[in-house]
Amino acid sequence: xxxxxxxxxxxxxxxxxxxxxxxALLLAVILFPVFWALFTSVHDYTLIAPxxxxxxxxxxxxxxxxxxxxxxSLGLTAFFVFVVVLIEFVIGFGVALxxxxxxxxxxxxxxxxxxxLLMNPVIVGLIWRMFLHPSLGIVNYLLSVVSIEPVNWLGSxxxxxxxxxxxxxxxxxxxxxxxLLAGLSALPKEPYEAxxxxxxxxxxxxxxxxxxxxxxxxxxxxxxxxxxxxxPGDLDRPCQLFHLSEGVRQPSxx
Amino acid sequence: MxxxxxxxxxxxxxxxxxxxxxxxxxxRDGEFMILLGPSGCGKSTTLRMIAGLESITSGDLLxxxxxxxxxxxxxxxxxxxxQNYALYPHMTVLDNLxxxxxLRGVDPTEISRRVQRTAEMLGIHPLFDxxxxxxxxxxxxxxxxxxxxxxxxxxxxxxxxxxxLDATLRAAMRTELIKLHRSLGTTIVHVTHDQVxxxxxxxxxxxxxxxxxxxxxEPMDVYRNxxxxxxxxxxxxxxxNLLAGHLEDAGDGAVKVLSGNIAFTIPSxxxxxxxSHAGKPVTIGLRSEDFYLSNGAAKHTxxxxxxxxxxxxxxxxxxxxxxxxxxxAAEIQVRMPRDFRASPGEKVALHxxxxxxxxxxxTTTRALPRI
Numbered sequence: 367x368x369x370x371x372x373x374x375x376x377x378x379x380x381x382x383x384x385x386x387x388x389x390a391l392l393l394a395v396i397l398f399p400v401f402w403a404l405f406t407s408v409h410d411y412t413l414i415a416p417x418x419x420x421x422x423x424x425x426x427x428x429x430x431x432x433x434x435x436x437x438x439s440l441g442l443t444a445f446f447v448f449v450v451v452l453i454e455f456v457i458g459f460g461v462a463l464x465x466x467x468x469x470x471x472x473x474x475x476x477x478x479x480x481x482x483l484l485m486n487p488v489i490v491g492l493i494w495r496m497f498l499h500p501s502l503g504i505v506n507y508l509l510s511v512v513s514i515e516p517v518n519w520l521g522s523x524x525x526x527x528x529x530x531x532x533x534x535x536x537x538x539x540x541x542x543x544x545x546l547l548a549g550l551s552a553l554p555k556e557p558y559e560a561x562x563x564x565x566x567x568x569x570x571x572x573x574x575x576x577x578x579x580x581x582x583x584x585x586x587x588x589x590x591x592x593x594x595x596x597x598p599g600d601l602d603r604p605c606q607l608f609h610l611s612e613g614v615r616q617p618s619x620x
Numbered sequence: 621m622x623x624x625x626x627x628x629x630x631x632x633x634x635x636x637x638x639x640x641x642x643x644x645x646x647x648r649d650g651e652f653m654i655l656l657g658p659s660g661c662g663k664s665t666t667l668r669m670i671a672g673l674e675s676i677t678s679g680d681l682l683x684x685x686x687x688x689x690x691x692x693x694x695x696x697x698x699x700x701x702x703q704n705y706a707l708y709p710h711m712t713v714l715d716n717l718x719x720x721x722x723l724r725g726v727d728p729t730e731i732s733r734r735v736q737r738t739a740e741m742l743g744i745h746p747l748f749d750x751x752x753x754x755x756x757x758x759x760x761x762x763x764x765x766x767x768x769x770x771x772x773x774x775x776x777x778x779x780x781x782x783x784x785l786d787a788t789l790r791a792a793m794r795t796e797l798i799k800l801h802r803s804l805g806t807t808i809v810h811v812t813h814d815q816v817x818x819x820x821x822x823x824x825x826x827x828x829x830x831x832x833x834x835x836x837x838e839p840m841d842v843y844r845n846x847x848x849x850x851x852x853x854x855x856x857x858x859x860x861n862l863l864a865g866h867l868e869d870a871g872d873g874a875v876k877v878l879s880g881n882i883a884f885t886i887p888s889x890x891x892x893x894x895x896s897h898a899g900k901p902v903t904i905g906l907r908s909e910d911f912y913l914s915n916g917a918a919k920h921t922x923x924x925x926x927x928x929x930x931x932x933x934x935x936x937x938x939x940x941x942x943x944x945x946x947x948x949a950a951e952i953q954v955r956m957p958r959d960f961r962a963s964p965g966e967k968v969a970l971h972x973x974x975x976x977x978x979x980x981x982x983t984t985t986r987a988l989p990r991i
Contacts, residue, residue, distance in 0.1 A: 564771070574719070
């Protein structure tokens with residue numbers, strides 16, 4: 367018995383020993399910056415005077431909230447996140463449901479779907495900037511073929527936000543599809559057969575079996591997408607948005 | 621309640637694999653029919669075609685008098701119990717039981733009446749609030765059965781429902797299913813690969829092999845008169861002893877059987893059907909329980925001398941594994957009384973009840989008629 371306890375505690379020590387480097391790294395690159403940022407936010411801190419001698423409390427937050435441009439950006443970000451995640455979820459779930467019933471050429475569809483996800487956001491921004499160029503872009507050219515007036519995709523204050531929503535959906539929807547598809551293909555097949563014999567239509571089977579069984583996957587997927595779409599410190603997004611909206615500088619998409 | 625009729629049913633998959641070939645079967649109203657066969661013989665596919673979960677490539681399927689080939693599973697008014705139970709994992713036992721009725725728009729008071737009655741019958745009413753993951757195998761099995769019962773369908777289809785249970789529970793559920801069938805009187809089609817289930821539960825057994833029906837009949841009829849060596853070897857444990865040998869004409873309609881060291885004569889009144897096969901190679905079928913230690917135990921016994929290889933003491937009986945010796949030595953398994961003992965190599969003088977002998981043509985594997 368005593369020997370067992372010794373082995374167990376030795377195991378635990380070894381476990382800690384093995385995880386120590388990772389834990390230290392996480393502490394250094396995640397926990398420390400988070401607390402540093404929080405700490406800084408309650409002080410009057412500038413790069414010219416980088417010391418923490420003036421404690422300001424929540425003053426920085428208040429002044430940010432008083433700034434109408436900040437509020438506008440905040441609202442816009444919230445709107446962007448909500449719309450993007452909602453539309454991506456609807457499209458993603460729909461495509462995942464369709465792909466789940468496909469057996470032939472599945473890897474090919476996967477490959478096509480994953481292409482945008484593999485692309486560097488900067489490249490995505492550049493590609494779409496070219497596509498959406500008011501006079502030289504292919505999108506406006508195609509619209510002109512069917513006699514639709516050219517649209518100033520990135521220049522118009524009304525259109526720009528939707529353009530960015532659209533590009534983000536194009537770029538990120540496959541993430542949703544892949545996660546949801548993984549969830550769908552892991553669902554047991556038998557309850558569906560039981561439900562068919564029990565008299566469930568396709569819609570009722572979806573409503574009473576697929577949805578409840580998929581809830582955990584749906585919630586995790588939405589959560590991950592919400593975090594990614596709304597992450598303010600994202601290095602990529604400002605780049606992508608910058609490349610899209612470069613030179614426009616409208617408050618609508620800042 | 622309804623009869624189920626299969627007329628020349630075929631199932632061929634898109635990749636060309638034929639799973640069921642020209643199956644015709646008449647399942648009578650209220651009958652307990654067993655589909656028995658080794659795995660991959662097409663019995664489950666047949667059941668799934670009856671349920672409507674597999675399309676029928678050709679042939680006619682009738683429930684009652686209606687052709688239901690193209691009828692949706694929900695409209696066939698049958699219930700199925702799956703091998704792995706297929707309970708709805710996110711629903712409680714109560715919801716699992718009532719889901720089918722809710723979908724059919726049955727009145728809530730009627731639902732609760734039926735669910736309550738079924739649950740009491742199966743003893744699962746204390747489990748109403750549990751999810752399937754919180755149930756034991758036996759409890760899940762009961763819930764799956766209950767889900768089928770509350771529907772009060774025209775027929776029950778059971779797809780190896782007992783195969784995931786341990787031996788004790790399986791035996792108990794066997795009895796329970798028999799009782800259930802007796803009290804409900806509903807048609808039951810039960811798929812199994814377990815010959816004990818088939819023998820004990822079925823009113824008739826339909827034995828399948830390679831997608832075809834080999835034999836249909838009452839359990840004892842199939843047991844006593846297997847149509848070919850496959851049925852003979854499949855049914856019963858230990859299976860029928862099948863020995864290679866040949867027949868010789870012994871004059872006056874009697875036939876001499878030769879297989880290794882075994883040689884005996886079948887008198888004419890027991891050998892009418894065999895004499896035409898004299899001189900040809902045959903397979904001789906001897907059931908393990910038709911051997912006796914004394915020659916007075918049955919009316920027509922012949923001596924069979926064997927050499928013990930090993931004995932398996934089962935408590936209630938002893939299985940003697942013995943070699944027939946000679947050139948074509950084969951091992952046979954014989955049921956002996958519980959106090960029988962023999963050491964390896966010991967000579968044992970057995971007596972076989974000739975009236976129970978089966979003779980199969982080696983070329984066609986089919987049984988030769990006795991008369």
